[in-house]
Amino acid sequence: MGRGEDRISNLPNEILQSIVCLMPLKDAIRTSTLSKRWIHFWQFNLVSSTSLHFGEDFSCNQSPKQFVANLDRYLQLHGNRNLDKFGILFSPFENFFPKLENWVSTVLAKGVKELDLDLSQGVLNSYREIYMDDRMPFVIPDSLFYCNSLTHLSLSRCNFSEPLNLTNLVGLNSLSLDHVNLNDEMLTNILEKCVSLENISLKRCEFLEVVKFVGDKLKLQKLLMVDCRGVYDMEISAPKLESFLYHGSISFSHSFGNVSKVTDAYFCSVGLEDNDEELFGVLSEFSHVKVLTICSFSLIHVIVEEEYNEDDFPMELRNLLELQLVMDSISEEHLHCMFTFFHLCPSPFLEKLFIQFPSNLDQQYDISDLVIAEKNTPDIVFQNLKWIKITNFDGSPLVLKLVKFLMEKATVLESIFLVMNQCDISNNSLSLRIVRGQLSILPKASKDAQIVICGPLDRDCSINPTHNTFYHQEKYRNGTTVHLDYATRGENIPLDQEFL
Numbered sequence: 001m002g003r004g005e006d007r008i009s010n011l012p013n014e015i016l017q018s019i020v021c022l023m024p025l026k027d028a029i030r031t032s033t034l035s036k037r038w039i040h041f042w043q044f045n046l047v048s049s050t051s052l053h054f055g056e057d058f059s060c061n062q063s064p065k066q067f068v069a070n071l072d073r074y075l076q077l078h079g080n081r082n083l084d085k086f087g088i089l090f091s092p093f094e095n096f097f098p099k100l101e102n103w104v105s106t107v108l109a110k111g112v113k114e115l116d117l118d119l120s121q122g123v124l125n126s127y128r129e130i131y132m133d134d135r136m137p138f139v140i141p142d143s144l145f146y147c148n149s150l151t152h153l154s155l156s157r158c159n160f161s162e163p164l165n166l167t168n169l170v171g172l173n174s175l176s177l178d179h180v181n182l183n184d185e186m187l188t189n190i191l192e193k194c195v196s197l198e199n200i201s202l203k204r205c206e207f208l209e210v211v212k213f214v215g216d217k218l219k220l221q222k223l224l225m226v227d228c229r230g231v232y233d234m235e236i237s238a239p240k241l242e243s244f245l246y247h248g249s250i251s252f253s254h255s256f257g258n259v260s261k262v263t264d265a266y267f268c269s270v271g272l273e274d275n276d277e278e279l280f281g282v283l284s285e286f287s288h289v290k291v292l293t294i295c296s297f298s299l300i301h302v303i304v305e306e307e308y309n310e311d312d313f314p315m316e317l318r319n320l321l322e323l324q325l326v327m328d329s330i331s332e333e334h335l336h337c338m339f340t341f342f343h344l345c346p347s348p349f350l351e352k353l354f355i356q357f358p359s360n361l362d363q364q365y366d367i368s369d370l371v372i373a374e375k376n377t378p379d380i381v382f383q384n385l386k387w388i389k390i391t392n393f394d395g396s397p398l399v400l401k402l403v404k405f406l407m408e409k410a411t412v413l414e415s416i417f418l419v420m421n422q423c424d425i426s427n428n429s430l431s432l433r434i435v436r437g438q439l440s441i442l443p444k445a446s447k448d449a450q451i452v453i454c455g456p457l458d459r460d461c462s463i464n465p466t467h468n469t470f471y472h473q474e475k476y477r478n479g480t481t482v483h484l485d486y487a488t489r490g491e492n493i494p495l496d497q498e499f500l
Contacts, residue, residue, distance in 0.1 A: 052074070104141055120156040200220060210231075287318065308344075324465045359392050
């Protein structure tokens with residue numbers, strides 16, 4: 001048998017068709033270039049698939065007209081077969097709106113269950129709040145609201161028309177809206193009519209002001225809100241809510257009734273310049289959670305500026321098992337805030353502590369100055385803390401001081417993982433060896449504690465936090481590749497420029 005013999009191509013057609021049907025559509029299409037025999041096999045994947053997603057990989061190296069023509073062709077090839085999932089990433093000019101409406105109508109007729117329309121490409125302002133490319137938002141056709149098969153709906157840079165008639169969306173389980181013209185009245189209407197909603201994600205919905213997630217019949221289990229900067233009043237009383245994630249200014253008035261089932265909460269405002277004076281007030285309503293993520297930006301604003309009432313503390317986080325601190329920087333001030341938080345909000349049963357530093361820390365220090373200063377720290381003991389993970393550890397004196405503090409206070413610590421940048425850990429420099437030496441002589445409250453220095457891809461660092469998405473780092477598909485002069489003229493840009 002020759003070394004170059006193509007054994008796969010010698011298989012019967014039926015087997016080759018089965019193989020292609022198991023591939024993602026983009027890979028199945030690529031098989032058409034193998035030989036003349038393979039040129040049509042990918043179509044068996046298309047016609048048998050119940051999930052069609054036309055994202056970045058599909059759009060690469062296509063102009064908008066090619067994208068539209070190919071998608072039309074593929075939907076035609078799919079015929080009248082049922083479809084469970086349909087998603088597109090497309091940035092249409094107004095002349096393509098009729099095509100979008102036609103695609104939506106086509107997949108709704110196929111009984112689609114999960115629909116994802118991501119039209120978020122475009123030019124945003126420097127705060128990534130407002131689109132500046134003069135494109136009109138796509139208005140969702142009314143036919144969508146009469147589709148009783150939908151269980152998951154995700155819309156980005158689309159608009160609703162009013163009034164909303166949501167009577168038929170009783171089976172909708174998950175709703176995600178990003179840069180949508182959602183207002184308070186619409187949200188109330190959605191919660192009243194979509195009685196099966198369990199997951200809601202609202203990102204950059206700038207028209208929201210007074211939001212209410214209230215009702216004994218609410219099935220809502222997970223709520224995510226990101227950069228909804230108009231919100232100044234929030235009321236939550238959801239008996240089944242288990243997860244509440246909020247990225248934005250924590251300065252709104254609030255009334256939290258029945259949130260007793262919430263087990264994990266995320267409060268972060270890194271990347272924003274707004275005040276967070278209500279942090280501890282909001283946190284007191286969720287002091288029963290088992291998993292908590294907060295950020296140093298909020299702590300600095302509240303603690304340094306003394307925007308809290310000392311009479312309300314200590315506030316015990318009595319059920320907390322996992323804590324994550326998202327740091328926007330590192331300084332003596334940051335350490336002070338961190339230690340003060342441990343003092344103000346003791347968590348006697350804490351088992352896991354995650355500290356996330358930014359990856360772009362660039363602190364200049366002299367190797368000869370790697371001496372950890374002895375200063376008074378709060379009288380704190382972590383009696384149940386077993387695992388610590390510090391990401392983007394750089395070996396600077398302040399970070400070493402933090403490590404020293406934790407190892408002196410954690411009496412049953414098993415492991416502390418120090419995750420360095422992959423390029424840093426591969427460079428066994430003099431400074432890295434000195435840092436290793438510094439770590440080896442640190443006093444330990446737990447004699448069995450192990451210090452593990454690793455890179456982000458090492459298996460030794462497999463312990464991970466519950467909240468592993470940081471919304472201030474969220475990458476927007478926008479900006480530098482879509483130029484405003486094209487957008488305002490309404491010209492067609494090749495999709496390899498329009499799509500990142």
